[in-house]
Amino acid sequence: MTLAIAPDQPGVQRPSSPLRRHAPFLLIAPALIFLFVFLVLPYFNIIVMSLRVPARVGMYAEGFTHANYARALTDGFYMGVLGQTLLVGLLTTVACVLFGVPIAYHLGRSRSRWSGVLYTLILSPLLVGVVVRTFGWLIILSGNGVANKTLREFGLIEAPLRLMNNEFGVVLALTHVLLPLMILPLLGNVQAINPNLERAARSLGAGRLTVFWRIGLPLCMPGIQAGGILVFILAISAFVTPAMLGGPQVRTMSVLIVQQLIDNFQWPFGAALALILATATSVSVLLYIRFTAPLLRGLR
Amino acid sequence: MTVKAERLGRSIDRAYQWAFRSFLVLAYAFLALPIVLILLMALNAGELLEFPPKGMSLRWFVALFDSEIFIKAILTSLQVAAVATCVSGLLGTAAALYFVRHAHRFREALRVLMIAPLLLPEILTAIALLFFVHQIGVGNRGGFGLYVGHTMITLPFVFLNVSAVLYNFDRSIELAARSLGGRTWTVFRRITLPMIKPGVFAGCMFAFVVSFDLFAVSLLLKGIGQSTIPIQLYDYLRWDFDPLAAAVSSVSILISLGVVLLADRIVGLRALRF
Amino acid sequence: MTVLSIRSLVKRFQSVVAVDNASLQTREGELISLLGPSGCGKTTTLWTVAGFETPDSGTVHFDGVDVTNLLPEQRDVGMVFQNYALFPHMTVYANCLFGLEMRGVGRDVARQRITKVLDMVQLTGLETRYPRELSGGQQQRVALARALVIEPAVLLLDEPLANLDAVLRDEMRFFIRSLQQRVGITTLYVTHDQSEALLISDRIAVMFEGRIEQIGTPDEIYARPITQRVARFVGLSNLLAGKLRRQAGGFAIVESSAGPIRAIDNRAIADGAAATLLVRPEMISLGDGPESAEANRFTGTVEDSFFLGSVVDYRIRTVDGLLLQVHGRPVSRLAKGASVTVSFLASATWILAA
Numbered sequence: 001m002t003l004a005i006a007p008d009q010p011g012v013q014r015p016s017s018p019l020r021r022h023a024p025f026l027l028i029a030p031a032l033i034f035l036f037v038f039l040v041l042p043y044f045n046i047i048v049m050s051l052r053v054p055a056r057v058g059m060y061a062e063g064f065t066h067a068n069y070a071r072a073l074t075d076g077f078y079m080g081v082l083g084q085t086l087l088v089g090l091l092t093t094v095a096c097v098l099f100g101v102p103i104a105y106h107l108g109r110s111r112s113r114w115s116g117v118l119y120t121l122i123l124s125p126l127l128v129g130v131v132v133r134t135f136g137w138l139i140i141l142s143g144n145g146v147a148n149k150t151l152r153e154f155g156l157i158e159a160p161l162r163l164m165n166n167e168f169g170v171v172l173a174l175t176h177v178l179l180p181l182m183i184l185p186l187l188g189n190v191q192a193i194n195p196n197l198e199r200a201a202r203s204l205g206a207g208r209l210t211v212f213w214r215i216g217l218p219l220c221m222p223g224i225q226a227g228g229i230l231v232f233i234l235a236i237s238a239f240v241t242p243a244m245l246g247g248p249q250v251r252t253m254s255v256l257i258v259q260q261l262i263d264n265f266q267w268p269f270g271a272a273l274a275l276i277l278a279t280a281t282s283v284s285v286l287l288y289i290r291f292t293a294p295l296l297r298g299l300r
Numbered sequence: 301m302t303v304k305a306e307r308l309g310r311s312i313d314r315a316y317q318w319a320f321r322s323f324l325v326l327a328y329a330f331l332a333l334p335i336v337l338i339l340l341m342a343l344n345a346g347e348l349l350e351f352p353p354k355g356m357s358l359r360w361f362v363a364l365f366d367s368e369i370f371i372k373a374i375l376t377s378l379q380v381a382a383v384a385t386c387v388s389g390l391l392g393t394a395a396a397l398y399f400v401r402h403a404h405r406f407r408e409a410l411r412v413l414m415i416a417p418l419l420l421p422e423i424l425t426a427i428a429l430l431f432f433v434h435q436i437g438v439g440n441r442g443g444f445g446l447y448v449g450h451t452m453i454t455l456p457f458v459f460l461n462v463s464a465v466l467y468n469f470d471r472s473i474e475l476a477a478r479s480l481g482g483r484t485w486t487v488f489r490r491i492t493l494p495m496i497k498p499g500v501f502a503g504c505m506f507a508f509v510v511s512f513d514l515f516a517v518s519l520l521l522k523g524i525g526q527s528t529i530p531i532q533l534y535d536y537l538r539w540d541f542d543p544l545a546a547a548v549s550s551v552s553i554l555i556s557l558g559v560v561l562l563a564d565r566i567v568g569l570r571a572l573r574f
Numbered sequence: 575m576t577v578l579s580i581r582s583l584v585k586r587f588q589s590v591v592a593v594d595n596a597s598l599q600t601r602e603g604e605l606i607s608l609l610g611p612s613g614c615g616k617t618t619t620l621w622t623v624a625g626f627e628t629p630d631s632g633t634v635h636f637d638g639v640d641v642t643n644l645l646p647e648q649r650d651v652g653m654v655f656q657n658y659a660l661f662p663h664m665t666v667y668a669n670c671l672f673g674l675e676m677r678g679v680g681r682d683v684a685r686q687r688i689t690k691v692l693d694m695v696q697l698t699g700l701e702t703r704y705p706r707e708l709s710g711g712q713q714q715r716v717a718l719a720r721a722l723v724i725e726p727a728v729l730l731l732d733e734p735l736a737n738l739d740a741v742l743r744d745e746m747r748f749f750i751r752s753l754q755q756r757v758g759i760t761t762l763y764v765t766h767d768q769s770e771a772l773l774i775s776d777r778i779a780v781m782f783e784g785r786i787e788q789i790g791t792p793d794e795i796y797a798r799p800i801t802q803r804v805a806r807f808v809g810l811s812n813l814l815a816g817k818l819r820r821q822a823g824g825f826a827i828v829e830s831s832a833g834p835i836r837a838i839d840n841r842a843i844a845d846g847a848a849a850t851l852l853v854r855p856e857m858i859s860l861g862d863g864p865e866s867a868e869a870n871r872f873t874g875t876v877e878d879s880f881f882l883g884s885v886v887d888y889r890i891r892t893v894d895g896l897l898l899q900v901h902g903r904p905v906s907r908l909a910k911g912a913s914v915t916v917s918f919l920a921s922a923t924w925i926l927a928a
Contacts, residue, residue, distance in 0.1 A: 028398035028410070031391040031455065035413055038448050042428035043420075049431050059434060102320065103327050120564075121331055127556045128335055129513030131530040132549040135537060136334025139341060139349060139546075146337060146351040176334065196659035199626050202646040203653040204724060205676030207309070208316050214672070218663045237421030239516050240534065254423050254516075261520070267431065274427050281421075298663045298704035309648055 050271035060268050068272035078256070078273065082280060085252040088170055089236040089284075095175040096231045097224055100182035104223070105216060107183075108190025126180040134244045137173040138164070141245065165247030173241045178234055182227040189223030221295045229285055236281050253277040335553060341546035349541055360547035370548050373532035380443075380518075380528060381511040384450035389504045391451075392458025393496075399459075400466040418456040425452065426520040433521070443523035450511045450518075457510060458503035465499025498566070505563035509556050575602035576637050576727040576760045578623065583632035585618050592618040593629070594784035605754050605761040606789075607771040610781035611807070616764045617732060619781070623762060624730050625649050636727050647676070652721030652759075656733040658713045660705040666692070666716050667701040673724035691723040694753065711742045718750070722757060729754070729761040735770065747773050768808045772796060780804045798924050800842070802850060805926065810855050812898050818849040818925060825920055832894035835870045836920035848928035853918050855887070855901040860908070863917030871917040872896065876908045890916055 050068055052060035072078045107118055125133055140146045141163040148160040163169050197219070201211045239254040246252065253273060260270035337351075342361070346354035364370055395414060403410055417425060426449060433445040473495070477487045518528045527535070529552050537545055579599040585592045593615040600606050608616035621627040623634050625646035633642045641649050652673075661669050667688060674684040692698050695715040705713055714734060721729060734750070735743045751774045754761050765771050771778050772792040779789045780799075788800050799805040802813060816830035818840075826839040828851045835851055843849050863869050874892035881887075885901040888908065892898065900916055908914060 024398055024402040027394040027402075031395035031414065031459075032410075034391060035416070035452070035455075038429065038432070038452055039416060039420075039425070040413075042432035043424075045431050045435065046424075046428050059431075099327050099330070102323055106320075106324055118328065120560075121328060123560075124335065124557070125331060127509050127513075127560050128553050129530050129556070130515055131534050131537075132338065132513075132552055133334055135533065135545060135549055136338045138537070138541075139337050139351070140334060142541075149351050176330065179331065194657060194659055196655045196657065197661060199624070199646070200653060200655060200659040200720075201661070201672065202626075203624055203649075203651055203730075204673035204720070205647045206672070207645075207647055208313055210676070215661060221663075233419075233421060237423045239423050239519075240530075244534070244537065257423070257427070258519070261427065261430065270427070271431070274424055278421070278424060298665075298706065306644060306648055309645060310643075313645055 046271050046274060049268055050275050052268040052271075054266060054268045068269045069276070071269065072272050072276055078276075081251050081253055081256055082276065084167075084250065085236055085254075085277070086280065086284065088167060088174070088242070088250070088252060089232050089281075091167065091171045092174040092178060092235040093228050093232045095171060096179050096182040097228060099175065099179055100186055100227065101217070101220060101224065103179075104183045104186035104190050105212075105220070108187050108193075109195065122180055122183050125176060130177055130238075130240045131244075133177055134173055134241045137169070137176065137245060141169050141172070164245045165249050167250055169245045170242050170250050170252075173245050174235050174238055177238070177241060178231045181230050181234065185227040185230070186220060186223035189220055193219050218295065219299065221292065222299055225289070225292050225296065229288065232285065232288070233281055236277070338546050338549045338553065341543055342550040344543045344546070347542070349543055349546065360543040361551075363544050364547045364551065367544065369527070369532060370529075370536075370544075373527045373529045374551070376526060377512055377529040380446060380450050381508050383447055384454050384511040385504050385507045387447075387451045388455040388458050388507050389500065392455050392503060392507075393462050393500050396459050396462035396466060396499075400463050414459045415456040417452045422453065422514070423516045425449070426517045429517070430520045440521065440523050443521070443526045445521035446518060446523065446526065446528075449521050450514060453514060453517060454507035454511050457506040458500070461503030461506065462496060462499040465496045469495060501566060502563055505559055509559050512552070512556060512559075575758060577602055577635075578728050578760050578762065579635045580619065580623065581633045581635070583619065583622060583634070584630045585615075585622060585627060586630050591784050593622070595632070596781070596784070596786045597632075598779050598786060598789055600760050600762070601776075603758040603760055604776045605751070605763055605774060607763045607765055607775040607778045608781055609765055609768060609771040609778050609807070612766055614781040615784040616766075616781050620730055620732055620762060620764045623728065624651050624653050650724075650727040652724055652726035652729045654714075654717045654721050654729075654731045654734045656736050658705075658717040658737075660713055660716055660720070662705050665702050665704055666697065666708070666719075669705070669716060669720050670723045673720065677724060687723055687725075688719075691719045694722070694756075695719045710738050711746065714738065714746060715749075718753065722753075722759070727760070729759045731761065731763045733764055733766070735765075735767075743770075750774065772808070778808075780807060782807075796854075798838075798840075799852065800926060802852075802926060805852050810899060810901075812851075812853045812855065812858070814851040814853075814896065815928060816849060816851060818843050818845060818847055820845040826925060828925060830896075832872065832892060832896045835923065836868060837923035837925050838921060840925040843925060843927055849925050850928050852924045852926055853922065855899040856885070857922035858898060858900045858916050858918040860888075860900065860902045860914055860916055862915050863919075866919070868920040869917045870920065870923065871915060872898070873913065873915045874898070876910055876912045876914055879908065879910065881907075890914060892916075 049060070051064045051066065053063050053065050054068070055061035103122065107115060107122070110118070138145070143160045143162070145163070147163055148157070151157045151161070193216070197215055198211050201215045206214065237254055238252070239258060242250055242252040243255050246255065254277075257270050257273045257277070260266040260273060340353060341349055343356045343358070344350065344353040345357035345359065399407075399410055399414065429445050429449050433439060438444050474487055474491055477491045482490065513530060514528075515530045515534070518531050522528065522531060529548070533545060533548055533552075536548075577600060581597050583593050583596040596615070596619055598606065608619055610616050618627055622629050625641075625644060625648075629642065633640055635641065636650070661672065664672065670688045670691065671684055674687065679687070689698075692701065695718050697712065697715055697719065700708065700712065705716065708716065717734070731750070735746050738746060747770055763771075763774060772795075775792055777789055777791055778795045779786045780795060781787065782803055788795060788804050790798075795804065796808050799808065805811045805813065814828070814830045814832070814835065816828035816835070819827045819829060819834075820839060821827055824839050825836055827834045827836055828849055830851060837851055840849070862871065872892040872894070874890045874896075876888055877891045877897070878889040879886055881904065884904070886904050886907055888900045888902055890898045890900050898916060902908070
């Protein structure tokens, strides 16, 4: 290493001039401009788009209207789909909590040399594309698929079960897709829990199950809340999984919106549907946060 | 406590442990099953996606390399991922440097904006961009929106990983370098950059893998005649259901896995941040 | 009150022997400290008593009843952890209530007992606080209250003062000692701090490398350690090698390189065998000392001195070449190079095995 001792040049080292003081801002400026132009503006533009007048030819006609919202909110079909979407989101979130908490609890506590492998196993679905994973479930759940073949092989069923083109298949595959996103925040949460808390509870007379219910689970609430919100939002806005496994039975808002945009070229109406979905999601999340707030007392 | 009650307590304790372990095995099997099955199916020697497979062969991989549409889609995917990774690598690293070192006012607002593409539903972002590129008159031509969308979605991954490394960075090392006479740029190149390299690297790996698998943005913003791997696979599965799809999926899995293993080798998986 | 007895305990972790044939038996209501450096197996021993570790061999008995194979929740122990392990999502009151709930104690009785125990640890009025709203000392006392409210057979304390600052730690030593004596509960106390162990214990078990090297009262451990490392661990020591020559009247002479030194006889060492002499720095006085047949006397020069506040720590080189560590009072400090006579009584000098 050669270090030339440079004489302290005035004006170079000292952050005195306003230009110098604000120079570091140039580091973040490109990213901010990028995000402002291609994220902030386009999101506001959705709102504008949703108020445009639909047209047969072209993106939209002159003028503004609230007719798109009126049409979506008064039509039982769209509200039904919204309900079904929220239901799928809710079921997926519950399933992710049920699977995620024990896995995170185990992995967060594990000191075995296998934990690295298990960690990779949990991460791997996240790094395999959603189309590929959903395709995996297609192989398993289809009428002639792995699940039905295996069940029939063992004589457990006569006729093939309908495992996809219904809520079950969609929720199952979504759970698989989103489970890592539940586990990751939980993992940090579990690792932050002092293992002596469980020992303390046991020395006070609590069995394993009681320790889990009274100590482990309540202490995981911040992670469950954070992971739950993430999973819920992503489940509700998921497109690929419901499109591939839902069939005509399970229509979710995302599928419907993409249909309006691409197949029907109904942009203003599609924009209105997207905003209704976003609003419904936000309201659900806010309700959820309020509902779970008492469970976080003393933890933050 | 009677001896009997103590025995019962111990049995319950063991039963509970046993039940917990079996549940874990099931849960891990659940996570691994679809991916394992795809890899298995891709080696199927038969004509159909049958279970159990009819013997092993590599014929579907051979078929894949003969398939022009899939090869083209793979190349497009790699190209888009490479461009998105480079751009978001530069933007994200610079932004993280400012955020951790210099941001004082509006810190939280900046953070939220930087990771917003991760927090907002991808489909909504895709729709917003779709409207936008059409209204500025670019439209779906040349896949401009595709590149922008991929860069946007991958930006937070670089930002988060570099920030994480910077937070654990001992600034006194830089101060020491400066006290030895290093100039701003020299210190950055000789000291800062080598130390944050794992974070930049991890972020870029993530960006690449995420971009490679991105769906909704690609679906809405792809140029005419353009297609990425997930899109092509999705289209293919609408009409066909054969081991070729499994072979394509396997290749896509292997590419992601390769990148991840490389990242693990170099920085360690546990160091990655979401 | 319970007699806790640990018999021939062995615990291995893979190839490491954490506890190697440890045995000890408390008296009723006694406080025994497990004292030793980190990694000596004291915490593993404590955890085996609590039931968090199962020993590879050996047993733990409470009042003659074998509890070795019982689950932690089936044993009747109260445990206080180093970082307190208070349940963060429960108030002080709920923390104390937890153990009582597990024992099916009724609401009213529970309320009375919690009120009593919180009064005892001087936390009345803080029932509705959450742990993170309390100071370190207060959290420590909640942990004590939570362990005591279930009126356990045995109280186990795992380095309970290690996380407190020095001033608070001194205060809490006396507090824990007086509380333990008031409640009269049999207690096992793990610490690596010798002054803490000396102050708080009825007896101390000193552990090294998984073995209990010596059990005895603080006086015995300090004044009559059986090995050099026990001597070094519990206090500052001057150790001189030599050969034991037994004399009448409970005394012996150690023939050292600096000539014969009189000391209390140690019957465990054979006449003529190699021995080590121990004299603590504060047992050596500067000056001629009283004229007595008991006194050992050396002349030398002050080689170095360090001011420690309450004492001055001198290094004195005798004419025979011995280097002695001597604690003197800080009034009238001796200068470096000053000639000095030092003396210590045979009754303040102990002989241990070489």
